[in-house]
Amino acid sequence: MKNAPIAVDFIQNLPQSSNPRIVIIGGGFAGLKLARKLAHKPYQIVLLDKNNYHQFQPLFYQVATSGLEPSAISFPLRKIFHKTSNVHFRMAEALSVDSTAQILFTSVGKISYDYLVIAAGADTNYFGIENIRKNAIPMKSVSEALYIRNRIIANYEEALNTLTDDAAEEMMNVVIVGGGPTGVELAGALAEMKKSVLPKDYPELNFDLMEVYLIEASSQLLNGMSEASSEKAKEYLTRLGVNVMTKAQVVDYDGQKVSFKNHAPIFTKTLLWAAGIKANHLEGLEEASYTKGGRLITDRFNRVSSYQNIFALGDVAYMSTEKYPNGHPQVAQVAIQQAKNLADNLLLWRKNNDVSSGEKFVYKDLGSMATVGRKLAVVDLPIIHFNGFFAWITWLFIHLMAIVGVKNKVFIFLDWAWNYLSFDPSLRLLIRPRKVKQEEVSELLEPIKNPS
Ligand SMILES: Cc1cc2nc3c(=O)[nH]c(=O)nc-3n(C[C@H](O)[C@H](O)[C@H](O)COP(=O)(O)OP(=O)(O)OC[C@H]3O[C@@H](n4cnc5c(N)ncnc54)[C@H](O)[C@@H]3O)c2cc1C
Numbered sequence: 001m002k003n004a005p006i007a008v009d010f011i012q013n014l015p016q017s018s019n020p021r022i023v024i025i026g027g028g029f030a031g032l033k034l035a036r037k038l039a040h041k042p043y044q045i046v047l048l049d050k051n052n053y054h055q056f057q058p059l060f061y062q063v064a065t066s067g068l069e070p071s072a073i074s075f076p077l078r079k080i081f082h083k084t085s086n087v088h089f090r091m092a093e094a095l096s097v098d099s100t101a102q103i104l105f106t107s108v109g110k111i112s113y114d115y116l117v118i119a120a121g122a123d124t125n126y127f128g129i130e131n132i133r134k135n136a137i138p139m140k141s142v143s144e145a146l147y148i149r150n151r152i153i154a155n156y157e158e159a160l161n162t163l164t165d166d167a168a169e170e171m172m173n174v175v176i177v178g179g180g181p182t183g184v185e186l187a188g189a190l191a192e193m194k195k196s197v198l199p200k201d202y203p204e205l206n207f208d209l210m211e212v213y214l215i216e217a218s219s220q221l222l223n224g225m226s227e228a229s230s231e232k233a234k235e236y237l238t239r240l241g242v243n244v245m246t247k248a249q250v251v252d253y254d255g256q257k258v259s260f261k262n263h264a265p266i267f268t269k270t271l272l273w274a275a276g277i278k279a280n281h282l283e284g285l286e287e288a289s290y291t292k293g294g295r296l297i298t299d300r301f302n303r304v305s306s307y308q309n310i311f312a313l314g315d316v317a318y319m320s321t322e323k324y325p326n327g328h329p330q331v332a333q334v335a336i337q338q339a340k341n342l343a344d345n346l347l348l349w350r351k352n353n354d355v356s357s358g359e360k361f362v363y364k365d366l367g368s369m370a371t372v373g374r375k376l377a378v379v380d381l382p383i384i385h386f387n388g389f390f391a392w393i394t395w396l397f398i399h400l401m402a403i404v405g406v407k408n409k410v411f412i413f414l415d416w417a418w419n420y421l422s423f424d425p426s427l428r429l430l431i432r433p434r435k436v437k438q439e440e441v442s443e444l445l446e447p448i449k450n451p452s
Contacts, residue, residue, distance in 0.1 A: 011109040014088055017044040020114035022346070023104055025094040025282070027054050027077045030314035030335035031119035032404075037343030039084040042350055046113075048106060050093040052077055055142050056403055058332065059412075061182060064139060064148035064272075065189035066197075066427040067419055072411045074142050075404040094120065096283035099307060105284075115309045115346070118282055118296065119339070122315040122330060125276035125293070135255040136273035139182065148272060152190075153430045155269055156202050165209055170267045172210035175258050177250050178274035179216030180223065181370040184233050186272060187214040188373040191240035196423045213243045213266060215250055215258075217275070222378070224329060225368055229378035232387045236372040250275075277330060279316040291318050295327060300360035302342050308355070313338045319361065328363055332402075337363060371395045374420070 019042045024031045027049035035047045056073040063070050081087040092106040103110050124138035137151060138144050152174065159171035174190050176183045190212045199207050214221070214237060220230045221237075221244065237244050245263065252259040258266045279294040289305050291297050295318035297305045302317060304310045312318075314335030318327040328334040338361055345358035367381040369391065377391040386394075396416065403409050419425045 009109045011046075011090060011092070011106070011111045014044075014046065014111075017086070019044050019086070020350070021046060021112065022115045022117060023048065023111055023113040024117045024119060025049075025104070026119035026121055026314075026316075027051075027089070028057075028119060028121045028314065028335065029332045030121075030339040031117070032077070032080070033336050033339035034117060034119065034313065034343050035087050036080070037340060038346065039081065039087050041086065041347060043086065043346065045087040046111060047077065047081075047087060047089050048092045048094055049077060049089075050091070050107075051141075052089075052091045053142075054080070054404055057140075058181075058399060058402075060139050060142060060145040061185045061189055063142060063145035064152075064186065065193060065425070066149055066153075067189065067425045068412060068415055069427060070142045070146050072408050072415065073403065075408060080404070094118075094282060097310075098284060099310060102309070113309075115311065117311045117313060117342070118304070118316055119313040119335070120280040120282065120316055122277035122279050122293075124273060125278040126273065127276060129252065132250070132253050132271075132273060135253050136177070136271040138273050139186075140277070148270075149427075150430055150432060151270060153428055156198065156205070157430070159205055160202060165206070166267075168205065169209040169211075170256060171269055172205070172207075173213070173266065173268040174210075174270045174272065175213045175215060175266055175268045176272045176274060177215045178276070179214055179218070179221035179244075179246065180274065181368075182274040183214055183216070183272075184221055184237065184370050184372060186274065187212055187237055187242045187244075188240055188371065188376065191237070191242045192373050193425075194241065197425065197428075200424070201428065211243055212241070213245060213268075215248050216244075216246045217249045219246050221246070222370055225370070225378065226380045226385050228385050229370075229380050229387065232378050233370060233372055236376045236378075240373055240376075277315065285310070291327075293318070301345055301358055302338055302361060311342060313342060321363075324363065331368070333366055334363055337361070369395050369398070 021044045023046045024035055025048050027047055032054050035045050038045050053074040053076050059073045062068040077089050092108040095105045097104050103112050124140050126133040137148055155171045159168045162168045176186050194210055221233050222230045234244050248263050249261040250258055251261050253271050281294055286306050289296055296312040296316055298312050298317050298319045302311045302313055304312050315330040341361045348358055349355045369379040371377040375389045375392050377395040378387045379391040379394050400409055
């Protein structure tokens with residue numbers, strides 16, 4: 001979230017309301033859940049997001065590997081609130097806050113609030129390595145996932161025109177940094193593409209030249225899951241032909257050469273960075289409210305430290321508890337459960353007119369899972385761990401149920417069924433947005449610069 005606000009007028013066309021106003025920044029897992037829980041309740045809700053859609057991040061990797069369309073995992077936020085007169089959506093980027101005046105500055109104007117909820121999620125963390133920021137490809141938005149799809153396809157088209165094996169290898173190799181669920185899922189999907197899809201599309205290329213590397217700095221994949229699942233995921237990936245490198249630390253990438261602290265370099269045009277995240281930042285809050293990873297320190301009610309009426313939820317929040325002394329894991333279930341808890345507390349506070357009461361947040365860990373490929377997944381539930389085909393079916397079912405929108409569920413189900421039967425995800429289109437000319441940008445900005 002950026003510095004000085006440009007638009008200084010109040011956001012227009014919000015109806016007067018006698019109810020207190022809650023401004024929510026972010027229509028992700030936490031913000032959306034909170035707004036839904038407070039629909040038809042005695043609050044005025046203004047939900048802000050820089051995009052006009054909700055994104056289902058766990059399936060980004062399938063967009064990146066041509067398995068799903070971006071529209072299947074994105075859902076228009078306005079559609080969700082068609083019949084809820086107390087929820088108002090604005091496509092706007094939150095920029096900074098004046099907590100004394102209780103005003104939030106956004107890219108479309110300022111807005112006053114009674115309560116402010118920051119649920120802006122996280123962005124990619126390059127750990128200060130400028131070359132990696134410049135040259136690696138992140139996957140923190142659906143547009144970045146689509147960019148990866150385009151980049152991989154474009155590389156193969158280009159590889160056909162190269163004259164040497166070295167040049168072709170550089171085009172065809174894919175290096176993924178970060179052995180969490182995202183890295184594991186991407187690596188598995190790319191290895192399957194190498195096996196069953198790409199050789200059919202590019203029969204003139206020698207696929208012995210293509211390698212998929214998964215790089216992890218620690219000693220195991222899927223940190224945070226059980227050791228059994230971590231080992232199984234490694235075994236599955238190796239079986240699929242992925243080069244899994246643990247205890248390997250990437251220190252530089254110039255767009256061609258991946259340099260390591262402790263290994264020989266690898267050459268690739270495609271370095272996918274899934275190695276870390278940092279919370280999105282809102283200007284105007286006290287420095288002391290922030291902690292490692294840019295997260296906002298909260299109490300057990302998700303109230304940001306030093307503020308009475310500002311809350312943080314999900315990836316952006318850092319709540320230290322006895323069980324989670326270093327904060328909760330930055331996963332969807334934490335965001336959803338925190339939003340539910342805060343909604344219940346806000347309703348209680350409205351009823352009792354007393355913000356000192358309420359339920360403290362307690363995270364119920366429902367388990368974690370990762371899919372590695374066709375019929376291969378690992379699942380850790382609170383009491384059992386399992387893997388293989390049944391884990392894969394469980395993964396498919398849970399993700400299908402979690403997707404917003406009936407149409408999206410049906411489309412995803414059909415896509416998955418087709419991919420399963422045909423071994424051929426059919427979305428390998430290289431659709432690049434047309435480059436907008438400078439004159440066209442000026443024309444678009446004219447009414448904003450010179451309002452009549
Ligand atoms: C590739 C990938 C795969 C993942 N897989 C899993 C998984 O399998 N299981 C799991 O549990 N978790 C997974 N996660 C993590 C999970 O997606 C996050 O923990 C979860 O999305 C956090 O929810 P949130 O509401 O805090 O933030 P988000 O869901 O990220 O929502 C934040 C919202 O805020 C908006 N926003 C950001 N800045 C601003 C601003 N300044 N102004 C206005 N709007 C703003 C964004 O557009 C976004 O809509 C994955 C994450 C990624 C990136």
